[in-house]
Amino acid sequence: MKNIKFVSFFLALVLCLGLLAGCGSVNYAENNTEFILGVSGPLTGSAAMYGVAVANSAQMAVEEINAAGGLNGVMFKLIATDDMHDATKVSTNYSSMLEAGMQASLGTVTTTPGLEFKNLSADDNVFFLTPSASGDKIPENPNGYQMCFADGNQGKVAADFVSANYAGKTIGVFFKSDDPYSKGIYDQFKANLDQSITIVETSFTDANTTDFSTQIDTLKACEFIFMPIYYTPASLFMTQAKDIVGKKAVYYGCDGFDGIDNIPGFDIATIPQEITMLSHFNSKATDGMAKEFIDKYVARFGQETLNQFGASAYDCVYAIYGAMKKAIDEGAEISVTISASDLCDILMAQFQGGYTLAEGVTGSNISWEASGYVNKGAIKYIIKEAN
16 A cells, blocks of 8 residues: 555656646747747836837837838737836746747846846746846856846946046046946956056945935045946936036946936036946937937937937847848748747857847947857947036
């Protein structure tokens, strides 16, 4: 009797383990009639300007591709979910998109939620190309890639600029010490900065901080202040410091500054200092694909959410589409019901094999390293000149 019970228990255990092992191989796209792309981002909340721009721009790219005939006659569909820049919401978003047939993704819009997304997508072998989650660890698994500059790359390029222009001088740095985005950029910046430059640094940790008087006092004598943070705390700092920090000082940020000139309630014109940023998109472009994108976006969605996050998302959709098309031209079979895992293998082979997006809104001849980092040129973008 004991042996029968043991055998029955053993068979039941084997069956359960087999079912669990098979969960990762479920093809949720088996009933798809369109290729489905997914993205998780802050569509509401304090970072909504980023997420809305990404959703709008990706949708615009999808509609353009569909209007041109899709991929061999098969249309695309975008699913955009709201994570409010909250990593705890990513798992639910990811599961809902996967179960809705998502076959490839733009990952997340911001870094902290992206660190959760990259683990979930690695477990299921889902390809993602994020427009703006710039953390160095975002693409550390082979299924993940970035269209934006990684934090480390932003930090290094910013350090190169500062080293060339402020050698032998003292500069200020204002960062969020517990934020992977902010600290990641600053760590690389500091590691690559010319040793002749002296750094005066100050930081904060509470996202709800509204009084930066202590930090402003620390940096008030600096003529150049590097701020690898998002636009909300940056705008508060600038507003409170406008009559304390020297009027000839320069504020210099990375992609977190994008959209700072459109924040409701923040009049950037009242800030006497120059505000500039490292970027891969010129929102004031007068020619080329950037100009075409700007005209189309503003005509449809207005100026308020026009930023490089959206421009990058637009390029992401075209990059995924282009890689799929190239794979088919080379003999790969990509049906509308292909599983996310099988499509991931095909896309990884393309991105690891030298696939290039010849012309994009955020650059030309865009390619990727095996690390998932993007290769393209950067520009120094002046958001507002000194008064």
